[in-house]
Amino acid sequence: MPSPLPLPARTARPQPVSPRIDDPIALLRACHEKVVRFTQLAQRLQAHVAEHGADAQAREAATAVLRYFTLAAPLHHADEDENLFVALRALGHADVNARIDALQQEHDTLGALWLPVRAWLAHIAEGQTPPHGSPDGSPDVDGFATRYRAHVAQEEASVYPHAAELPAPVLRALADAMVARRSPPQD
Numbered sequence: 001m002p003s004p005l006p007l008p009a010r011t012a013r014p015q016p017v018s019p020r021i022d023d024p025i026a027l028l029r030a031c032h033e034k035v036v037r038f039t040q041l042a043q044r045l046q047a048h049v050a051e052h053g054a055d056a057q058a059r060e061a062a063t064a065v066l067r068y069f070t071l072a073a074p075l076h077h078a079d080e081d082e083n084l085f086v087a088l089r090a091l092g093h094a095d096v097n098a099r100i101d102a103l104q105q106e107h108d109t110l111g112a113l114w115l116p117v118r119a120w121l122a123h124i125a126e127g128q129t130p131p132h133g134s135p136d137g138s139p140d141v142d143g144f145a146t147r148y149r150a151h152v153a154q155e156e157a158s159v160y161p162h163a164a165e166l167p168a169p170v171l172r173a174l175a176d177a178m179v180a181r182r183s184p185p186q187d
Helices: 024-052 056-089 094-125 141-158 160-165 168-182
Strands: none
Touching: 024 056, 024 094, 024 141, 024 160, 024 168, 056 094, 056 160, 056 168, 094 141, 141 160
């Protein structure tokens, strides 16, 4: 009996964000919800592949996880690193700035943890048996997923609440940067 791998809602590519964003922090939190869903899907996929191999369900799930973490997650990290965290640093809270330093370093760590997971998912998306490492050929998917979800929780608990201190023009600038990052280049 095939194991169910329900997929999160998907699109062919990241869609441009409406230019009428009025709550960029809510959009960043929505991205965190997707991180949770896609890391959970990667973990379910690991068990599915161990039992069923790179079947059609596995290929579809692997493609969805790859798409999210290859296209959307880097945009989200840029939203934080280049805009939100810069604005929050300007508030001058030493404790928040120290947490931001740690979170930005964690972005690099998550990027490094992603690389072997990405390679594993690419094999599955192509219908290939993943290379062997662990018994099912997968990298530390659980470690990647757990660390990413802990990172998201830390951002939301210790840094995002301070966005309420940002003035409206700064939030508008954050929203504009998010829209520009996701919009096709203008000729």
